[in-house]
Amino acid sequence: MSIQALLDTIAQHVDPLLDQGRVASYIPALARVEPRQFGMAFAPIDGPIEGTGAWRTPFSIQSISKVFALALVVAGDGERLWSRVGREPSGSPFNSLVQLEHERGIPRNPFINAGALVVMDRLLSLAGDAAGAVLELLRAESGNPAVDMDPEVAASEAAHGSRNAALAHFMASFGNLENPVETVLDAYFRTCALRMTCEDLARAGLFLARHGLRADGSPLLTRSEAKRIHAVMLTCGTYDAAGDFAYRVGLPVKSGVGGGLLAVLPGRGVLATWAPALDPRGNSLAGLEALDVFTTRTGWSIF
Numbered sequence: 001m002s003i004q005a006l007l008d009t010i011a012q013h014v015d016p017l018l019d020q021g022r023v024a025s026y027i028p029a030l031a032r033v034e035p036r037q038f039g040m041a042f043a044p045i046d047g048p049i050e051g052t053g054a055w056r057t058p059f060s061i062q063s064i065s066k067v068f069a070l071a072l073v074v075a076g077d078g079e080r081l082w083s084r085v086g087r088e089p090s091g092s093p094f095n096s097l098v099q100l101e102h103e104r105g106i107p108r109n110p111f112i113n114a115g116a117l118v119v120m121d122r123l124l125s126l127a128g129d130a131a132g133a134v135l136e137l138l139r140a141e142s143g144n145p146a147v148d149m150d151p152e153v154a155a156s157e158a159a160h161g162s163r164n165a166a167l168a169h170f171m172a173s174f175g176n177l178e179n180p181v182e183t184v185l186d187a188y189f190r191t192c193a194l195r196m197t198c199e200d201l202a203r204a205g206l207f208l209a210r211h212g213l214r215a216d217g218s219p220l221l222t223r224s225e226a227k228r229i230h231a232v233m234l235t236c237g238t239y240d241a242a243g244d245f246a247y248r249v250g251l252p253v254k255s256g257v258g259g260g261l262l263a264v265l266p267g268r269g270v271l272a273t274w275a276p277a278l279d280p281r282g283n284s285l286a287g288l289e290a291l292d293v294f295t296t297r298t299g300w301s302i303f
């Protein structure tokens, strides 16, 4: 079966799941998204991208942006980040506060919100405009200069951001932020508010599948740094569901509460899915099923 036919089959297969789960409701701009939508794209490292369904519809990428921010900090700083952020799965929800107190302000990994705040903090020190640096990377790698932030989502994130503000203040109290809390939160909220399509996202992730090489052939990451980011995605990219994703999909994946998933097939390509209804752990329900079917049918997993 061709990849295009497989993608179309998957879109039909997941259709009944689109009524299950719930769209994120913590901000109005996400709460009003129509749940019956599904898109999926596959970008191979050496051929044309293919997609199905709503693969060209922009959505809020939310925490998927955390992979790109992490890549920029690893590119700039190498191993230094790991004295301020762990790299173990958290086994708790993405916005949990409790672990932080036990672990004295050192977040368990860079993909839970606390860890991503530390990554943004470091990117502010390295790049000045951290959200702008992530946006620039996404535009360059996707080849789409129209990729942008949704100002309504950014404002809503800030207006409903008490939990993230609590995480940031708590870490600041342990001396784990270099920049003012408000500056870090602003960069974090704007990065969560990036809007992209499955097509943009799959292309933008290709530097990971190319073991660190950017679209123009220049290195962003070394091969070993790319491997390490894949490892952190596999173990932490979907929060307390990382075990289930590894079991069912067998690829490094990063999720966002906008319903997107980015999955890397190292050396082969990138899959992006979007289905806004989430399971109770905040990951796209139909997206997980779609990735499961794709890797099961093709046999393309890292295992």
Ligand SMILES: NC(=O)CC[C@H](N)C(=O)O
Residues within 6 Å of the ligand: 061, 062, 063, 064, 094, 095, 113, 157, 164, 192, 255, 256, 257, 258, 282
């Ligand atoms: N998992 C996510 O996508 C969470 C992002 C969301 N904006 C938050 O900070 O809570």
